[in-house]
Amino acid sequence: MNRPKILTTLGPVSLNSEIIKKLSDRGVDYFRINMSHTSIDELKQHIETIRKFSDTPICIDSEGAQVRTGLMTENTVYRDRERVILLPGNAMGESNKMGLWPSDIFSQLKPGDILTVDFDSLLLSVTTVTENQAEAIILNGGSVGTNKAVTLFPPVFLPPLSEKDISAVKIGLEYGIKDFALSFTNSADDVLELRKIVGNDSNIISKIESKNGVNNLDSILQVTNSILIDRGDLSREVPLENIPFLQKMIINKAKDFNKNVYVATNLLESMMTNSKPTRAEVNDVMNTLLDGATGLVLAAETAIGEQPVAAVDILRSLILRYTASHSGYQMSDLLEHQNLLLPEMHGIESGLHHRKVNDISLPSKYTEQIETLEIDENTFLDVIQIAQGVYAPLNGFMNLDDLEDVLNDYKLSDGQVWTLPIILQINEEKWRSLKEGMTVSLKFEGSLESQMVLKISELYKIDLESVSKRWFGTKDIQHPGVERLMALGAYVVAGEIKHYNYEKILNSHYFLTPQQTRMIFSIKGWSRIVAFHTRNVPHKAHEYLMKQAMERTNADGLLIQPVVGPKKKGDFVAEAILGAYDIFIESCLPGALLCTFSTYSRYSGPREAVFTALCRKNYGCTHFIVGRDHTGVGDYYKQISNNELFDKLGDVGIEIVYFDKVGYSKSLRKMVEKDGQKQNDDIESISGTKIRDALLNGNTIPNTFIRKNIMDFLKDRMDSDNPVFVE
Incomplete structure (x- = not known):
């Protein structure tokens, strides 16, 4: 089935580069320009602004055959039984007079006509009519603003297109616009009149917002491309309680003619000011989709509301939930805190479901009765x-088939992209005491009790040199990854993790699971999240990378994830990195989320770059920053570009934001990205090594390299004998 479309109205709040880009990135189907609130002089400017930042189709929505109030003083209120003079055009209205346009309606007014204004139930009865004005008595008081819709009983005749509408349509055609909405479509003839101007290759959306439009629906559907139910204007002529039933009938009629039908008005009205919709609004939108609507329209919510992007995200989420419902769902699925706007856990999109491991404590008497394997911190x-689920779709340590496929083809044996070996190496003596099918207890070295249980599926040996060459591109023992692989030996255990109890070990507010980060993103209203991977304290080059990535991707949020597992000598300790990032976020990026990436560096170059990206996908991120020497060490991967492997693998479900080397330009006096094709003598590199050397030698380092408050924090740690570097 086709996804229901989103038609988004642009206005004062959203007609700017930032919002247009964000809405375009979210895949809205049309940008609507409402001519009822746009002058002809503004129209060209609005079209050019939209076209500058987006390729999303533009829909020009006509004023149509409607009456509106003229200019009104602020907070004008009319009370029962007051008399008011009705004047043609934009005459300034106040407590005793009101302007109405178009002016030619006055020739059709007569005593006894009833007028309603906007939704505030202001009700007037015409008492006298002269050549250029009329007088009315207020039957039901209320407030009135500028340019508010007026409904007359009985209705007056107005041409389907005003002179302003005709000018707007012609301007649209000059700009190659092919989508037009016809307000207050009362008959098929109205559609045909617009068709004469726009031609047969244009898409006309006929707006059904009057009794006449409903009564002539069959003939309108025969000549229009689509219809739009404007529930607001329709409710001026039809009792409000009848609108839900009319909506269903109109949608069903459109289905009979195989025409698209959009629904508008008050879909997410509360999001004019709130970041979340009401339950009633969610039910309304979902029931509208269940009725069969093929499109939804956001009007004031995105034109003048405070949360235009969030409103679009809510509609996207509801549409995704609606389309997913067609393949069925279980009650358990609906109880999960699942944000459908975020990427699926890796492997799920290919039908490979990651099984959630039971996070329960096992009775000590059970773990005491089974074989125990003591594991180091990295393995833990x-x-x-x-x-x-950080390593999804993995449920345990790799078997030999998976290992070989990962090393040779960057994929698991089931075909899912995966680039980094995740294996459990143990000593030969212990390995020979185990059998396939056994359940063993895994105990973190130094711990008093077991934290996890492993069901052994395979025991195998590996050729260390062959694995090393394919994994790291070298057999050099000076490579820290090779050194660890060789030290752990050739005997490997494969199997699935069955139970675990991590809470007793990882007791830190910096530790967040993918389930938790996804929940936080949802609550924050983030659907485009950039992830930043780091092993160092934040410096100005990092700051440049994060801010530039946010800007390039039109992201809502940033996840900063320092690696905090065991490190090599001279690296910054985790406490120093996390403390420095706390200061950085508070002073520079207060909206960012900080949590640990609780693993260790393998120094595997491009393989590990892809691995770290897939892990951030599992955390719910949509974009990932990759630098030139990401996850490398020394000169081992100097000639290898990370993006070559990403390009080879294709779409992995997370977008990569590539950067070359970043440094400080002495001439420009700011951070810039180096041009890899040129000599950049003007650019001074920044690195954790330079900061470390300055701290150890008591040297000063410019504020252009690192923020002073971060440097002061690191110096204070050293002065108070708190570790800053791994010794």
Whole structure:
């Protein structure tokens, strides 16, 4: 089935580069320009603004055959039984007079006509009519603003297109616009009149917002491309309680003619000021989709509301939930805190479901009765990340088939993209005491009790040199990843993690699971999130990367994830990194989210770059920053570009934001990205090594390299004998 479309109205709040880009990135189907609130002089400017920042089709919505109030003084209120003079055009209205346009309606007014204004139930009865004005008595008081819709009983005749509408349509055609909405479509002849101007290759959306439009629906559907139910204007002529039933009938009629039908008015009215809709609004939108609407219209919510992007995201989420419902769902699915706007856990989109590991404590008497494997901190962190879904679709340590496919083809044996070996190496003596099918207890070294249980599926040996060459591109023992691989030996255990109890070990507010980050993103209203991976304290080059990535991707939020597992000598300790990032976020990016990436660096170059991207996808991020030497070490991957492997693998479900080297331009006096094709003698590099050397040698480092408050924090740690570097 086709996804229901979103027609988004642009106005004072949203007619700017930032919002247009964000809405365009979210895949809205049309940008609507409402001519009832746009002058002819503004129209060209609005079209050019939209076209500058987006390729999204523009829909020009005519004023149509409607009466509106003229200019009104602020907070004008009319009371019962007061007399008011009705004047043609934009005469300034106040407590004893009101302007109405178009002016030619006055020739059709007569005593006894009833007028209603806007939705505030202001009700007037015409008492006398002269050549250029009329007098009316207020039957029901209320407030009135400028340019508010007026409904007359009995209705007056107005041409379907005003002179302003005709000018607007012609301007639209000059700009190649092919989508037009015809307000107050009362008959098929109205549609045909617009068709004469726009031609057969244009898309006409006929707006059904009057009794005449409903009564002539069959003939309108025969000549229009689509219809739009404007529930607001329709409710001026029809009792409000009848609108839901009319909506269903009109949608069903449109289905009979195989025509698209949009629904507008008050879909998410509360989001004019609130970040979330009401339950009633959610039910209304979902029932509208269930009725069969093929499009939804946001008007004031995105034109003048405070939350235009959030309103679009809510509609996107509701549409996704609606389309997903066609394939069925279980009650358990609906109880999950699942944000459908975020990427699926890796593997789920290919039908490979990551099984959530039971996060329960096992009775000590049970774990005491089974074989125990003592594991180091690195392996322990792998277990935690597997169990929490960070390494999805992995449910355990790799078997030989998976390992070989990952090393040779960057994929698991089931075909899912995966680039980094996740294996459990143990000593030969212990390995020979185990059997396939056994359940063993895994215990973090130094811990008094077991934290996890592993069901062994395979025991195998590996050729260390062959694995090393394919994994790291080298057999050099000086490479820290090779050194660890060789030290752990050739004996490997594969199996699924069955139970775990990580809370007793990872007791930190910096530790967040993918389920938690996704929940936080949802509550914050983020659907485009950039992830930043780091092993160092934040400096100005990092700041440049994060801000530039946010700007390039029109992101809503930023997830900063320092690696906090075991490090090599001379690296910054986790406490120093996290403390520095707390200061950085508070002073520079207060909206960012900080949590640990609780793993360790393998220094695997492009393989690990893809791995770290897939993990951030599992956390719910949509974009990931990758630098030139991301996850590398020394000169081992100097000639290898990370983007070559990403390009080879294709779409992995998370967009990569690439950067070359970043440094400080002495001539421009700011951070810039280096041009890889040129000598950049003007650009001075910034690195964690320079900051470390300055701290150790007591040297000063310019504020252009690192924020002073962060440097002061690091110096204070050293002065108080708190560790800053791994020794």
